[in-house]
Amino acid sequence: MYFNRTLISDEQLLDFYHAILYPRLVEEKMLLLLRQGKISKWFSGIGQEAIAVGATLALAPDEWILPLHRNLGVFTTRNMPLHKLFLQWQGSRQGYSQGRERSFHFGSREHHICGMISHLGPQLSVADGIALAHTLAGQQKVTLVFTGEGGTSEGEFHEALNVAAVWGLPVIFLIENNGYGLSTPVAEQYRCQQLTDKAIGYGMHSLRIDGNNLLEVYNTVAEAKAYALREQKPVLIEALTFRMRGHEEASGTKYVPPALLEEWAQKDPIHHYEAFLRFIGLLDDEKISAIHQQQKQYIDATVHDALTETVLVADTAQELADIYAPAPAIHHKAADTTRELRFIDAIAAGLKTAMEQFPNLVLMGQDIAEYGGAFKITDGLLAQFGKARVRNTPLCESAIIGAGLGLSIMGYKSMIEMQFADFVSCGFNQIVNNLAKIHYRWGQHADVVIRLPAGGGVGAGPFHSQSNEAWFTHTPGLKVVYPSSPADAYGLLLAALTDPNPVLYFEHKALYRSISGPVPEGWFPIEIGKASLVQEGTDISIITYGSGVHWALDYARQHPELSLHILDLRTLLPLDYDAISQAVTQTGKVLILHEDTLTGGLGGEISAWIAEHCFQQLDAPIMRCASLDTPVPFAAELEKNFLAKSRLDQCIQQLAAY
Missing domain, CATH: 3.40.50.970 (Thiamin diphosphate (ThDP)-binding fold, Pyr/PP domains)
Structure with a gap:
């Protein structure tokens, strides 16, 4: 394996060795803890460290990276504290996601890392948005996003590449081609000769590299960054590598031919880089042993301390409070004009x-x-x-x-x-x-x-x-x-x-x-989550929204003999349960009206809540008036028959007579 160290100092080469060895030793510790039952799941990146480490080293610390679940080297190279990472892997409240996420499905703004979701493809277009923000702000920064060879089959891959190309966004799309999507080999994933061919259709520059060569990854990503910023265009890199363990530890590797595992074991990125540093005189047995010992001691001590953390206690109020980011308060005032x-x-x-x-x-x-x-x-x-x-x-x-x-x-x-x-x-x-x-x-x-x-x-x-x-x-x-x-x-x-x-x-x-x-005129926002009382009444409460509000008002005008209480929900999530409760109490008879189809419509949820919380205020069964459980038809008469409005009179009269 040839290593091109042009313009890379001896000090940097040694720093790179520390950087690529560290995630390997952390992984070995995690696999031991997995067998001991002290962590619950692990996605191994053993054999692929050169890609994550090399790519991260080539970027500035404030350039965003969107990694996958076996890119531990991104997190360690960005110097994320191992203590907190381990708490994350344990599902601790003190981790990066307060126990709400697993392994690497989280992000950190401080470290400019955006957490993945399990649906692999969607993070690719998130990278487009980050790069667009840099472009709009006039900042010379790239965004790097990982995917696997399996992820290139997803529609989001093609959409994200197309948007980046059309808008001229400085994104580096880095494909880790490790030969298998869980157990499905590349022969069953795509038919092009190589994944860089996919870039041609988008007019995109592409490169194919040895993903197990740390310096080749580093140099290529640095080159891609310079190109993307100079030309304001995206770049696709296909890095050839291999996953030496299962997709996750429970999967195993029985589906991989033993000869293939042996072939790639001979290409281990750490062993080859270590041999290169020996060859140029920067490492010897004593130095290698000392570095290993130093890193292992640090890892052992850090994990030992983290294992003593307090057991997580669920707090329902906190869980519910963290669903939404705090929104600015809406200050109501009368409009001048x-x-x-x-x-x-x-x-x-x-x-x-x-x-x-x-x-x-x-x-x-x-x-x-x-x-x-x-x-x-x-x-x-x-x-x-x-x-x-x-x-x-x-x-x-x-x-x-x-x-x-x-x-x-x-x-x-x-x-x-x-x-x-x-x-x-x-x-x-x-x-x-x-x-x-x-x-x-x-x-x-x-x-x-x-x-x-x-x-x-x-x-x-x-x-x-x-x-x-x-x-x-x-x-x-x-x-x-x-x-x-x-x-x-x-x-x-x-x-x-x-x-x-x-x-x-x-x-x-x-x-x-x-x-x-x-x-x-001017700035007059209306608070989200607050319903509006459209009309007060004493006979029947109609809880509705959208077009249903106008159907109810039209009906009220045509039937002055009925006193209809009309509540416009305005916000459907979160619902204004106080207003709903008041509407129920006002008349004791409730009709929930919406244009959506009956089955699975919001009326079913509202009806269930009223039955559970306002049963004593009811004087009649809750009724729902909704559209037919069919697709929306085209012909005017069929559509009229489909819409809930065609059954509104029947529902109101039935409820009034109860």
Whole structure:
């Protein structure tokens, strides 16, 4: 194995040896503790240390790295305290994730490391967002993100590479090709000759290297960094290596031919680098023994101290409190002036106001720049705020949501427009597993708002008319809002863009140009999590949101003989349970109305909560009025029959007669 030490001093070469040996010895200790039952799981990187260590050494300490679960060398080379790392692996409250995450599924802002999630691919586009933030700030920094050869089969890999290439982002995509995705060999993962071929389709520079050669990794990453910053373009590196142990220890390696294991054992990155240092006279048996002894003693002492830590005690209040990052308080005041706006114009006004309020707010979405968005909501914003902040995106919802999280890591805010709420399914994983959980996992906020034009009644058929808010109200860590009036559309959007947590902002397409109302001038956010009493009544309480508010109001006008109490939830997660309880107490009869389908709709959750907490206030069974359990049909008569509005009279009359 040839080592090119050009421009690397003797002192650096020895430092590199300490850096690559340390994670190997830590791993050997962890494997011993695993057998003793003192840690519960381990993903071994033995045989792959040169990639993690070499890549980390080539970057500046304040350049972000997004590692995987066998990149211990990233964490140790960034000098993360072993004591705290060990507490993390034990699931201790004193670890990096307070016992909420395993092994390396965590991050540290202090060390510029972003924690992975088990769905491998999503971190690739998070790297895009971090790099975009550097670009917007005029900073000459790269972002490096790891994936494995198996991860290159995921759609997120292709989306992330495409976005990085189209936007000219200085990202280094580093593929650790270790031959197996758990037990699946590369022959069953891809058909290209080498993974660097995948870069060709994106017009991306690529390099293939020996991942077991520490200096080759270091030099190549340094070269890639210089290129990415000079050209403002991404780079793909494929590092060939091998995993000498199972995917995780319980998996074993029986599926690997013994001859292949023996072949790669002869290519051990530490042994080869050690031999090189012997050859040039920097190491001998005595020095090697001394370094090993010194590191082992430190590891043993550190682990011994960490094993004496207090056993974790669950605190329910703390667990619930850490679901969300603290949001700024909303101070209510009366508006000096208002203006009459349509629902759609109120949303546009909210975006404009927020862009003026937050210079770090970036808007992203398909066709939102010159074209002004599918519904023209962002029309004119490009001219006022520029292409850097009002960004057309490729057709890749998942990668753009991931990029929004990357921007948030760097202190930016982002608004992502889905052309239709239906299309959010293409970004579902990023929302429910990455955005929603990241604050609970390691304290990182996700300052991302996703706007979702939703709902039927406009003859748009099954793929442009869904009310899919209930997909997300089940996910802790998200906030979900659904305004029904221009004033609420404006105020809730300002609050959503202020909030450091991920907010899904549903806007009903049928309301865009059909309703108008007074909207305050200036900065008037509406607190997320607070319902609005639309109309007081004494006969029946209708708990609803979105289009349901207008169906209820229309019905009340047409039936003055009934006194209807109408509560607009406005926020669907978290729910305003105090307002719900008051509505139940007001009349004793409750109808929950929503456009979403009946089964699995939010009405079922609200009904269960009322039955559990307000049963004594009820004078009749709780009723739900919802749309049919079918896809949304296209033909006008079929859609009319589908919508909950067609059954509203029947439900109210049945409840009134009880």
